[in-house]
Amino acid sequence: MKRKVYSSEFKQQAVNLVIKEDFTVKKVSRELEIHENSLYRWVGEVEKYGEKAFLGHGSRAYIEQNKIKQLEKENKQLQEELDLLKKFQVFIKKSPK
Numbered sequence: 001m002k003r004k005v006y007s008s009e010f011k012q013q014a015v016n017l018v019i020k021e022d023f024t025v026k027k028v029s030r031e032l033e034i035h036e037n038s039l040y041r042w043v044g045e046v047e048k049y050g051e052k053a054f055l056g057h058g059s060r061a062y063i064e065q066n067k068i069k070q071l072e073k074e075n076k077q078l079q080e081e082l083d084l085l086k087k088f089q090v091f092i093k094k095s096p097k
Contacts, residue, residue, distance in 0.1 A: 006034070008054035014039060015046045015053075 017028045018039065025043070029036045045053040055063055 004034075011042050011054050012046070015042050018043055019046070 014028055014032055014034065017023045018025055025036055025039050029039045032039075042053070
């Protein structure tokens with residue numbers, strides 16, 4: 001089953017129904033046919049990040065987690081390169097003057 005993708009506008013409007021219009025998460029999720037947990041997550045993201053909560057189609061938290069994973073991978077690669085350079089430092093001699 002393919003995962004549903006919701007636009008930023010849809011997410012924001014659904015959250016507004018909960019926050020500004022005082023509808024319950026259960027009622028909004030049932031009417032819009034979205035999972036309650038998704039709506040709770042969206043509300044939390046809006047409360048935490050405000051207007052910048054939904055970038056593109058993804059959620060802000062997902063994007064940040066993805067960025068952290070990418071930076072960790074890059075850090076690991078750089079650490080391995082540094083370790084390799086340290087091992088070969090023995091073979092690099094200073095040129096006599």
